[in-house]
Amino acid sequence: MAGEGSSGGGVGGGAAVVGAFQDEAEPTVTIGEYIEGIEAEELEADLVLGGDDGKECTFGGGYLKRQAVFSCLTCVPDGVGGVCTACSLACHDGHEVVELWTKRKFRCDCGNSKFGSHACKLFPEKEPENPANSYNHNFKGSYCTCSRPYPDPEAEKQVEMIQCCICEDWFHEDHIGLNSIEEIPRDEEGEPIYEDFICQKCSPQCYFLKLYPDSIWASNKQSSSHGDTEKIENGVITNHSNGEKTSDSGKFPKENAAPEKASLDESSDGKCKLEMNISTKIQSADSEKNMPFFMSKGWREVICRCETCMDFYAQRGVAYLIDKEDSIEEYEKVAKQKREKKLEQQEGAEANFLNSLDHVQKIEILTGINDMKNEFQSFLESFDPSKPVTSEDIRAVFENLAKKKKQRLS
Incomplete structure (x- = not known):
């Protein structure tokens, strides 16, 4: 899953990690790379858990x-x-x-x-x-329209999944109602350029979004049409080529024809950005071909927050879309802030501990760390890669460290 499943190896050293078989060596990894991998996994866990310490x-x-x-x-x-x-x-x-x-x-x-x-x-x-x-x-434990588990034990390869921001179900990219997964908005490196995905089952519920200019929609063709000149700034779609706010541009698929779009402007004094009553403007989409929606970054900030529109969102059961704290982006932002604060507290505690020691104690700690690094380095350089690491091997390492400490203090 994108973001969820969203993540054997071995133990890294200053030398490389090698395989258990003499003739078939596994990819190597240094201690630095191993630590970076651990930190990346910890960050991913914090993002998923929202910084909850459990x-x-x-x-x-x-x-x-x-x-x-x-x-x-x-x-x-x-x-x-x-x-x-x-x-x-x-x-x-x-x-x-x-x-x-x-x-x-x-x-x-x-x-x-x-x-x-x-x-x-x-x-x-x-x-x-x-x-x-x-x-x-x-x-x-079932996901998508195919109701398969994730990871799928019967699949040769785990396929990327994306989550609908309305129903919150997860979908395989080739099961979302597109002719090809190539239609999913991505940049040149293949990374998603959309902020939110709305599945085809939920799109009729959000059909009112088609009243807004095309710039709230993520598209593979953005750079060739209007993506180079239009941006969402402070809830307003601005055309940087002439400094004016944009109106309708581009077309929706004929089989899912959109209602006439409004020329979007900032709402002030409680006035509607769309300058219309969307509850009477929107017609039922039941007879239309339901299509998945891919929303551009910052699209939620554009949605009108006038009283009439907010009542409409409540009736449709999507009032959470105008709540900043509902978005995954905000959820992960808060998680990162909590993680940074936690790391700062840990660093502060370590610094306070070291500052509480006298000079001799500090030297003893630094010497012990250096001895441990050298001992593990020696062990890895002399270790037979065809044999597994046993508890006896680890015990021997720490016994050598204890001997060195005893010799140093005697």
């Missing part, structure tokens, strides 16, 4: 705008229960747990009536159910 059940926070959610199939085989990060670790360790990445407006179910006699260790006094929670087939 120490407290989130039930007390109510229906959180967005949080990482897990489904325990051991406790709730029919997949109609979800737990927070802390409960997945403390209450369901060793169980068959499905990682669902993030869900909006969800409250932890751990230990409620869905879990039978399995009580929550972190927050045992829960209400019987959370009626506002929403569950889909993801909670059973």
